[in-house]
């Protein structure tokens with residue numbers, strides 16, 4: 436193994452050469468939780484020739500990821516992703532080992548995603564959530580039609596990412612470029628998934644070229660659209676027809692200390708990071724709200740929105756303030772309950788870590804079983820129940836591990852929270868979300884079983900349908916009109 440056996444940390448038994456790869460199967464989070472029942476919350480496993488320390492409880496994650504955050508600030512380099520997929524456009528921030536360039540890119544991106552910056556992007560969230568909700572309104576047939584909302588939400592996420600980065604919007608759901616980006620980014624995520632790429636752990640498997648060829652073809656397709664978007668923006672800047680956006684700001688800023696490759700890295704980070712995570716949480720949240728229990732949650736949220744906004748101006752006011760605690764609690768519970776990155780993103784230590792008397796050497800890989808941490812019965816009361824109330828009142832510390840934890844925690848969390856809040860305020864204020872008439876399309880509600888592709892990096896919701904019954908069409912048209920008018924002036 437890359438790192439020798441670590442004394443003082445229990446070890447899962449495994450096979451020669453493959454280690455625990457067979458036992459881990461398709462669903463790493465589930466398999467690791469099973470192993471944790473025998474071995475305790477923290478143990479070491481071998482995946483091929485890599486030794487990995489895995490944390491499976493809320494407190495052990497806190498101890499390793501937060502208390503030891505300086506030591507745990509790097510990311511491991513994996514063959515498929517780091518040598519094949521990323522050889523031309525560079526690495527995204529979330530896959531970069533900790534070095535000066537990573538620090539600089541992380542800092543630039545974090546500045547572009549801090550609170551004041553995010554507030555300046557709210558017109559984009561206004562426009563994109565308006566567009567998606569308007570589409571749902573046109574399709575809903577006053578609550579009589581069973582709707583699959585996934586395509587609407589994919590377009591919302593992609594347009595938000597593209598507009599933030601390049602000032603570009605795709606005006607039609609069925610645009611080729613949209614399909615291409617969604618397909619390629621989905622495939623890239625598959626290459627990052629730990630359970631899909633045995634050649635990352637067993638070097639012998641790299642002599643079979645099929646997987647590398649597939650990764651190469653995806654890389655070329657990704658290069659094509661990233662290049663197209665950047666060139667388009669550069670032309671717009673020359674013609675002074677560009678819209679304000681992150682990449683444009685960096686391109687135009689002579690003081691920006693980033694080279695072209697670093698800027699490209701930020702662009703691909705922003706596109707890939709938000710593309711699946713935000714819409715998946717919205718989709719899963721809508722699925723839950725459409726259930727019988729979801730009806731109670733919606734009605735309570737609706738009442739609380741009305742209490743805060745008796746004049747009916749929640750649609751606009753949610754862009755500038757977050758004043759309905761129950762809706763904040765709702766999106767936090769959606770983030771915890773579904774924890775869409777079950778295994779977060781892998782880490783590598785840069786210093787020795789002392790844990791429970793064991794000395795874990797620098798250079799060790801660490802996996803966070805975030806789903807297990809977010810369902811830890813020693814931390815959450817009745818974790819399998821969907822219950823926004825757990826986030827009301829004084830709640831100390833990290834509410835959940837959906838955004839990871841520590842030094843390399845998600846830097847888009849604030850933007851994502853604002854998107855989730857805006858979307859749910861608008862949806863719940865505008866519609867009653869109901870289950871489908873055709874019950875074969877009812878959503879799966881279990882946080883783990885809802886995932887159609889357990890090997891994927893981010894949960895892929897199983898397809899479901901639901902109905903949207905406008906609470907008051909007249910009010911709705913008025914709100915949509917206010918967003919439309921703002922969009923025209925944007």
Ligand code: HEM
Pocket residue numbers: 528529530531541544548704705708709712713716775776779780781836837838839840841842843844845846847848850851
């Ligand atoms: C609900 C939506 C989102 C979820 C659940 C999510 C989740 C995560 C997770 C689990 C990590 C790994 C953290 C760790 O290792 O501790 C991460 C990293 C990251 N996320 Fe997010 N994310 C979301 C939205 C976004 C958005 C909107 C952006 C930016 C536009 C973004 C940008 C990033 C970046 C740049 C990193 C890498 C940080 C680093 O490696 O230093 N994320 N995210």
